[in-house]
Amino acid sequence: MLDFESKIISREVSQILWEIEKTVATAESCTGGRIAESLISIPGASKYFKGGIVCYVDEIKERLLGVDPQVLEEQTAVCEEVARQLVAGACKAMNTDFAISATGFAGPTGGTKDIPVGTIWLACGSPEKQVTLKVEEDHGRDINLAIATNKAMQMFLDFLKAETGYIEEVKKY
Numbered sequence: 001m002l003d004f005e006s007k008i009i010s011r012e013v014s015q016i017l018w019e020i021e022k023t024v025a026t027a028e029s030c031t032g033g034r035i036a037e038s039l040i041s042i043p044g045a046s047k048y049f050k051g052g053i054v055c056y057v058d059e060i061k062e063r064l065l066g067v068d069p070q071v072l073e074e075q076t077a078v079c080e081e082v083a084r085q086l087v088a089g090a091c092k093a094m095n096t097d098f099a100i101s102a103t104g105f106a107g108p109t110g111g112t113k114d115i116p117v118g119t120i121w122l123a124c125g126s127p128e129k130q131v132t133l134k135v136e137e138d139h140g141r142d143i144n145l146a147i148a149t150n151k152a153m154q155m156f157l158d159f160l161k162a163e164t165g166y167i168e169e170v171k172k173y
Contacts, residue, residue, distance in 0.1 A: 003146075009153045010041050011132050016160045017048035022097040024156075026052035027090035029077065030120055031102040034149040039100075048096045055086065061103075065089030069136040077159050078115050083123035084130045091127045100156050102148055107141045120148045126155040131159050 017024060026036045038050035039045055053064055058077055061067040066089040071081050074081050083170035086101035104120025118138030123130045135148050160166060 003150075006038055006150055006153065007041060009150070010038050013039065013153065013157050013160065014042040014045065014048070015125055016157075016164065018168070020164050021048075023048050023050050023091045023095075023097045024100065025050050025094035025096040026080065027061075027086035027099060028052060028054050028105040029056055029061070029101075030106040031084075031145055031148055031152070032056065033099065034145060035100050035102060035152050038149055038153050042160065050096050051061050053090060058152040059090075061086065064093060066092065076112075076115060077121055078121060080121050080123070080132050080134070083121035083132055086129045087123045087125050088127045098119050098124065098126055098156070098160075100152050101126075102152055104135070104144075104148065106144045106148075107138055122148060122152045122155060124152065124159050131155060 007008050028035055033052060033054050039049045044067060055061045055065055062069050065086055067082055067085045075081060082103050083101050087099045090099035101123045101170045102120060105117045107117035118136060120135040123132045123133060125131055133151060135151055138144060
């Protein structure tokens with residue numbers, strides 16, 4: 001069940017994609033489909049949401065989404081570059097204009113000294129242009145995932161507004 005704030009963000013994303021007639025996909029590691037769930041929470045999502053790949057292991061990141069194995073080896077899956085490559089790979093794999101990605105350590109285990117639990121890299125954009133955001137606080141697995149999902153959706157909404165110059169009409173009551 002999405003919280004109220006998430007629902008509002010999802011509705012705004014839906015409205016913009018609907019009007020500009022563009023499509024989106026997701027490539028999610030640690031968030032396990034939560035971003036996709038957020039996108040489809042609005043009726044009519046099939047017009048703009050094509051699908052998502054939950055790429056929990058590196059093999060899937062490489063095989064289905066084209067993430068460079070050398071980057072995975074040198075920087076691990078939890079880095080900005082992998083988040084960017086997941087966006088480009090999802091757009092290509094699912095033939096969409098845009099994609100949203102997440103890769104990180106949700107916890108309670110999996111972190112390292114250099115990349116602690118709670119570190120989640122988010123990205124969104126197109127094959128040519130991505131924006132990224134690093135989430136770094138550990139509030140426990142469930143909250144980490146909820147925060148990452150919300151931030152990913154908000155980042156995508158901001159990206160869409162910036163890219164399209166979309167300004168919501170002022171509603172008069």
